[in-house]
Amino acid sequence: MAFDWKGLVKSIAPTIGTALGGPLGGIAGLALTKALGVSDDAAKDESTMAAAIQGASPDQLLALKKADQDFAVQMQKLGFENIEALEAIAAGDRANARDREVKVKDWVPKALAVAITLGFFTLIFFLLRHEPPERSRDILNIMLGSLGSAWVGVVTYYFGSSAGSDRKTELMARKTQGQPS
Template sequence: MDWKSVGQRVAKAAPLLGTVLGGPAGGAFGAVVAGALGVDNQPDAVAAAMASPEAVVKLKQIESDHRAELEQIAANVTLAELKNQEHAREIHKHSPMPAIVTGALTAMVAVAGWLLFHVEIPAANRDVAYMLFGQLLGLWAASVTYWVGTTRSSAEKTRLLKSGA
C-alpha cells in the first residue's frame, strides 16, 4: 500500500487531510498521521490503524489542527499542476501537433460514425465496436476541449490563485 491509497481512505473521514496524503506531500503528513495514531510511519500501519473508531476522531482532529497548513499545501499542489499545464501549452503553442491530432480524431469520428450507420457490424463484434467508438468519441471530445474550454478555464484558475482570491 502507498500514501495515495491511504489518502483515499482517510478522505472519507477527513477530506482535506486525505487530499494532502494522496499528493506529493503525502509522506510528510503521513508521519504526522502515524504519530497521532501511535503506529509506524508506514502506509500499511496507518491503514491498519484506521479500522478503529478512535482513529477517525484523531484524523478529524489532525485535519482541524492543521487546517491552514493543509489548505496551503493543497493550494500549492493545485498551483503547481496549473503551472505545469500552462508551461506545457506555452512550449507547444507553436507546434502543429495538437491541431493535427484534433483533425485526425475528427476525421476518425466522422468515418466511424458513417461506418456505424452504413456497414453491418457482425453480432460477435458489436460490443467491441461500440466500445471503441465510445472511446474514440471521448478522445475527440478531450481534444476539442483543449481548444475551447480547458485553456480558458486553466488560465482563469491560475489568475485567481496568483491573485490570492
C-alpha cells in the first residue's frame, strides 16, 4: 500500500492537511512546499511529496508546524475561523458534485466508478491466480497502485469518510474541553 503522506501532513499540520483536499489546496500546497524546502512544482507530484514528507528532518517538521499555525492565522484573516470551516467547504464541494450528478443524471461518474472497481478487483484476482511475467511486473504494480488509489476515491465519493470525520470532531471537542484524547 502506498504511503499516506496526506494523512501524515494532517496529523502534523491539521489546517494545511485539511485544506489540501479542498478548494484552498493550492495555497496549502505552497505553504507545505515552503515549509519542507521543496520546489513548488513538487506539490504536483504525489511521489515527490511522499518522499519529502517521509524524509523530513525534525527541523522541517517544526517548520511545518509553524507553517500550519501561520496558515491558520491567514485563513482566519480570510474568514475561515477554524478547521471545521475548511472541512465544511470541502464537504460542500463534494455535496455539490453529488447533487449535480443527481440533477443532470450524469452516467459518466457511475460508469467510471464501475470500471475502476471492476478493473481493480479483476487485476487483484489475476495477480493472485497467475505469476506475472518478469518484464510486466512493474507496470502491473503501477496499475494496481493507480487503480487502488482511484478505488479509494470512488468509495470516498459515494460513501464519504464520515466515520473518520466524526472521530476527528470528537477528539477535537475533547481537546477544547481539556479532556485527554
